[in-house]
Amino acid sequence: MENKYDYDVLYLGSGHGTFDGAIPLAGKGLKVAVVESGLIGGTCPNRGCNAKITLDAPVPLQRQVEDLQGIVTSPITLNWSETVKHKHDVISGLPAFIAGLLKDNGVTVLHGRGKLLDRHTVSVGGQTATAAKIVIATGLRPHRLNIPGSELAHDSSEFMDLKELPAKIAIIGAGYISLEFATIANAFGSEVIVLMHGQKALRKFHQPFVEHIIADLEKRGVHFVRSANVAYFEKKEAETIVHYANDRTVSVNWVLDATGRIPNVEDLGLKDIGVKYDKDGIIVNDHLQTTVPNIYASGDVLKKSQPKLTPTAIFESTYLMHLFAGETSSAISYPAIPSVVFTSPRIARVGLPVEKAAENDDYTVVKNNVLDNWYRQVTRETFGENALVFDKSHHLIGATEVSEHAEDVINSLLPAIELKLKPEQIERLIHLFPTIGSASWELL
Numbered sequence: 001m002e003n004k005y006d007y008d009v010l011y012l013g014s015g016h017g018t019f020d021g022a023i024p025l026a027g028k029g030l031k032v033a034v035v036e037s038g039l040i041g042g043t044c045p046n047r048g049c050n051a052k053i054t055l056d057a058p059v060p061l062q063r064q065v066e067d068l069q070g071i072v073t074s075p076i077t078l079n080w081s082e083t084v085k086h087k088h089d090v091i092s093g094l095p096a097f098i099a100g101l102l103k104d105n106g107v108t109v110l111h112g113r114g115k116l117l118d119r120h121t122v123s124v125g126g127q128t129a130t131a132a133k134i135v136i137a138t139g140l141r142p143h144r145l146n147i148p149g150s151e152l153a154h155d156s157s158e159f160m161d162l163k164e165l166p167a168k169i170a171i172i173g174a175g176y177i178s179l180e181f182a183t184i185a186n187a188f189g190s191e192v193i194v195l196m197h198g199q200k201a202l203r204k205f206h207q208p209f210v211e212h213i214i215a216d217l218e219k220r221g222v223h224f225v226r227s228a229n230v231a232y233f234e235k236k237e238a239e240t241i242v243h244y245a246n247d248r249t250v251s252v253n254w255v256l257d258a259t260g261r262i263p264n265v266e267d268l269g270l271k272d273i274g275v276k277y278d279k280d281g282i283i284v285n286d287h288l289q290t291t292v293p294n295i296y297a298s299g300d301v302l303k304k305s306q307p308k309l310t311p312t313a314i315f316e317s318t319y320l321m322h323l324f325a326g327e328t329s330s331a332i333s334y335p336a337i338p339s340v341v342f343t344s345p346r347i348a349r350v351g352l353p354v355e356k357a358a359e360n361d362d363y364t365v366v367k368n369n370v371l372d373n374w375y376r377q378v379t380r381e382t383f384g385e386n387a388l389v390f391d392k393s394h395h396l397i398g399a400t401e402v403s404e405h406a407e408d409v410i411n412s413l414l415p416a417i418e419l420k421l422k423p424e425q426i427e428r429l430i431h432l433f434p435t436i437g438s439a440s441w442e443l444l
């Protein structure tokens with residue numbers, strides 16, 4: 001690479017959109033730097049996936065004990081402050097661990113806020129660094145409602161650090177974070193009200209399955225208000241009053257603003273040097289190259305149709321690693337990317353959505369009640385459905401499930417979709433028995 005610069009590749013941000021690619025890239029002998037203004041590792045390890053799933057861990061256990069009542073007799077109690085401590089124990093070492101991997105592989109970490117001064121120069125904490133190629137991987141931050149009293153609301157990171165769980169919580173929005181955190185807060189004993197923007201929750205998921213999750217949460221005491229039209233928040237002694245639906249109010253101890261996440265594109269100097277972006281993120285071509293040829297983007301900050309998830313960010317940073325190492329010159333070709341919402345039951349999906357398949361005669365949608373499978377009766381699951389989409393040659397091209405094991409089912413079915421397995425190839429894949437893998441495979 002050109003040695004007139006300090007680095008061959010410099011990344012802005014140290015999340016999965018960066019480190020899964022930056023580490024092996026440096027291992028291949030390229031001079032690599034990473035600029036990070038916060039915790040090394042970014043959102044997923046520190047305030048996203050890993051933190052969330054640790055808080056969620058007791059919830060499916062509680063549900064399983066509930067399903068096995070009579071066989072398992074003792075009631076269980078979930079302890080919030082112990083779970084938050086446990087979460088801290090699980091995740092607090094991750095920034096140092098990831099920083100160690102970066103360092104051991106020769107990546108230079110520059111701490112501070114990075115800003116582009118020109119197409120090859122970044123300023124960090126009063127110093128400058130130059131690079132032949134720059135990757136913007138600055139991720140997303142919580143969207144905040146622009147209404148009076150919005151400073152009284154909190155975000156998902158603050159929720160996961162609460163030392164005590166508030167008795168009454170209002171959650172605004174009905175996406176991933178809203179439904180996952182409503183599930184957790186309800187299981188740990190909070191009274192939860194979800195104030196929805198419109199009529200639908202989890203818009204990208206099969207709506208009959210989503211409605212089942214809402215009905216189950218309602219049965220457990222979560223209150224959902226559709227088209228709530230939240231107008232403002234007001235402080236009254238220790239409580240926050242949420243004003244919604246013109247003249248209605250609810251008084252709570254804590255408000256979670258879960259109205260989405262927006263790209264970190266401001267104050268990076270992008271406009272001045274010609275990197276184009278819009279409200280959905282940085283605009284790139286099929287090589288993840290921005291409108292400035294030596295500047296690329298990776299991870300959540302990209303404008304893209306793929307889900308903004310950790311596996312997508314890992315795939316992109318790995319693609320860029322191969323591109324920069326000269327191991328490929330091809331356009332990025334995304335595989336089937338699955339997504340799951342960690343409610344209880346979970347909802348997960350991959351490939352062609354059921355609604356799209358139903359519009360086209362070339363596809364067949366097969367619906368299954370998963371409880372018909374004896375294995376699902378072992379733990380007395382109370383509900384589970386899936387919908388599988390096949391093409392005319394009986395290739396599986398889409399799958400969605402709502403059940404306690406939805407994520408494992410979709411993981412098991414993934415190879416059939418991504419590798420377009422033919423029936424005779426499906427036969428040759430033998431799963432351990434009895435497991436969720438074998439139970440799912442029987443459906444193909």
Ligand SMILES: Cc1cc2nc3c(=O)[nH]c(=O)nc-3n(C[C@H](O)[C@H](O)[C@H](O)COP(=O)(O)OP(=O)(O)OC[C@H]3O[C@@H](n4cnc5c(N)ncnc54)[C@H](O)[C@@H]3O)c2cc1C
Binds near residue numbers: 016112115156311
């Ligand atoms: C509550 C929550 C739960 C989630 N759960 C899941 C899940 O279960 N499964 C899943 O797949 N995904 C989940 N996600 C999404 C996942 O966390 C993201 O897709 C992933 O972290 C994206 O990685 P990234 O590298 O693109 O961005 P990030 O991880 O956000 O990293 C961007 C980094 O850039 C840094 N940065 C920003 N601006 C600058 C600057 N100017 N200079 C220097 N550094 C800068 C930030 O500090 C940050 O560390 C969750 C997200 C949240 C918020």
Ligand SMILES: NC(=O)c1ccc[n+]([C@@H]2O[C@H](COP(=O)([O-])OP(=O)(O)OC[C@H]3O[C@@H](n4cnc5c(N)ncnc54)[C@H](O)[C@@H]3O)[C@@H](O)[C@H]2O)c1
Binds near residue numbers: 180
């Ligand atoms: N399990 C997972 O993989 C997981 C979990 C959490 C977060 N994430 C990632 O983080 C992203 C952000 O999650 P999220 O739940 O914040 O976003 P989201 O896009 O999933 O949901 C946002 C919700 O807010 C609502 N909304 C938008 N504007 C509003 C307004 N003005 N008033 C009221 N409601 C409004 C939307 O209708 C939607 O229901 C996800 O899209 C996903 O990429 C993933």
